[in-house]
Amino acid sequence: MNGIVNRLTAIFICIHHALNPTPHTHLGETVAYSIKNCCKSTFKKFPRTSFVLLAVAIAVIIKVVPVAGQYLSPSLLQQPEPTPVYPHVQSTVPELVRKRVVDLTASEKAAFVNAVNTLHKTIPEGSNLSIYEQFVLQHVLTMGFGHGLETSGPQKVNPAHGRAAFLPWHRQFLREFERTLQTIDPVVTVPYWDWTDPKALDVILQDNFLGSNGQGVVIEVPGLGTFEGGPVVTGALADWTLNEALHFEMYTGKPLGDRLIRFVAVPPFNQYPLPKADTEKLFSIDHYEAFNALLEGAEKLNDRGRFVEDWSLHAYIHTLIGGAEVDTAHSKNGVPKELRALGTMDSIPCSPYDPIFWLLHANVDRLWAEWQDQGHTGQTFFPVRGNPFGHNLSDPMFPWDGGVSKPGNLGPGNLLAWLSAIATDQVITPADVLDFRSLGYNYDTTRLAADQ
Numbered sequence: 001m002n003g004i005v006n007r008l009t010a011i012f013i014c015i016h017h018a019l020n021p022t023p024h025t026h027l028g029e030t031v032a033y034s035i036k037n038c039c040k041s042t043f044k045k046f047p048r049t050s051f052v053l054l055a056v057a058i059a060v061i062i063k064v065v066p067v068a069g070q071y072l073s074p075s076l077l078q079q080p081e082p083t084p085v086y087p088h089v090q091s092t093v094p095e096l097v098r099k100r101v102v103d104l105t106a107s108e109k110a111a112f113v114n115a116v117n118t119l120h121k122t123i124p125e126g127s128n129l130s131i132y133e134q135f136v137l138q139h140v141l142t143m144g145f146g147h148g149l150e151t152s153g154p155q156k157v158n159p160a161h162g163r164a165a166f167l168p169w170h171r172q173f174l175r176e177f178e179r180t181l182q183t184i185d186p187v188v189t190v191p192y193w194d195w196t197d198p199k200a201l202d203v204i205l206q207d208n209f210l211g212s213n214g215q216g217v218v219i220e221v222p223g224l225g226t227f228e229g230g231p232v233v234t235g236a237l238a239d240w241t242l243n244e245a246l247h248f249e250m251y252t253g254k255p256l257g258d259r260l261i262r263f264v265a266v267p268p269f270n271q272y273p274l275p276k277a278d279t280e281k282l283f284s285i286d287h288y289e290a291f292n293a294l295l296e297g298a299e300k301l302n303d304r305g306r307f308v309e310d311w312s313l314h315a316y317i318h319t320l321i322g323g324a325e326v327d328t329a330h331s332k333n334g335v336p337k338e339l340r341a342l343g344t345m346d347s348i349p350c351s352p353y354d355p356i357f358w359l360l361h362a363n364v365d366r367l368w369a370e371w372q373d374q375g376h377t378g379q380t381f382f383p384v385r386g387n388p389f390g391h392n393l394s395d396p397m398f399p400w401d402g403g404v405s406k407p408g409n410l411g412p413g414n415l416l417a418w419l420s421a422i423a424t425d426q427v428i429t430p431a432d433v434l435d436f437r438s439l440g441y442n443y444d445t446t447r448l449a450a451d452q
């Protein structure tokens, strides 16, 4: 009887060791995690007649001891260690931190505005466009694919919006812009606009930073009164002259004029700050394409799990600044029909013309970075295949596609005549930008979170 008790005890110890992930010494040898290794010697020479009895005893104990049963459930034993979405690189690149806009010092604001203004007035030799306008052109031309426009090459759809590459495309775009700002001032980073922060909008719209709402144009919103917007005539950007070939209304193609235009908080886009809960609920999503789409804000999931129209988060903030004329009588899923974009930020092709664009997109990118840091893993993290060209993990994204695709023309000018101004040898795929730290920047939030 004693023999049986001893062997039963040994087997329980084996099981205990199998469940406790620390290498340990057992029966004179170091073993780790494997019942097979651990118990080899225990089962050796064990009388066959008692084996069935022991098996029954173990089964009974597993059944009645819930903890043991839980640990031994195959799904948990076989569950692989979670792997991070990308390696957390210990970068040797000096860390540049993107800060929340409300935390910028007066001199940091001045440095950002100075670098932006310098890019806006610097026209490279042989070009018709300033460095800043070349970025605007890149963004405008992402809209030059599809919709019957004369396009050539494998890219057939918008490479930057409405699909999986929305987040990586804008990450690359933003980092490229920031690198260019850093040629003016090496310590400048793009601050981010946390749209749940009640103070952030006022900080952005100060004259010592990105200027105020537009002025001088009154529009009537049926049933709600009159609201003012128009050209931005105060602040550091007031003397900007815009190229009208790049600055046009997105539905009609009509020029928006040669000044930055803002219609801030015109109803029904007058909610600010946005509710924290709307942003926070993104973090419960484990599926990359759903996360990407919901953050872009032009779609939401309905009760049946289908994507339907929306106008929230990133898309809403574009309109909060730019303004839109809508037809509320023709709403779909509670989303009004847009009749026309009123200002620069709401006319999506040319929206980077308003520097607020960069702060908005730094926040979009930050939320993605935080989501990535949470360790959402597996096949759902980025689509490897199955999407139109430009939206799979290893597809080059126009204009960083080695010149394989050419967009169609958009707006009132001949933008294709300027294509050579944005030609680049860089070939960038979504896979290249997943690890934001390897691109040489961090966020104040992701930096702190990684230290914990």
Ligand SMILES: [Cu+2]
Binding pocket: 139, 160, 161, 170
């Ligand atoms: Cu965009």
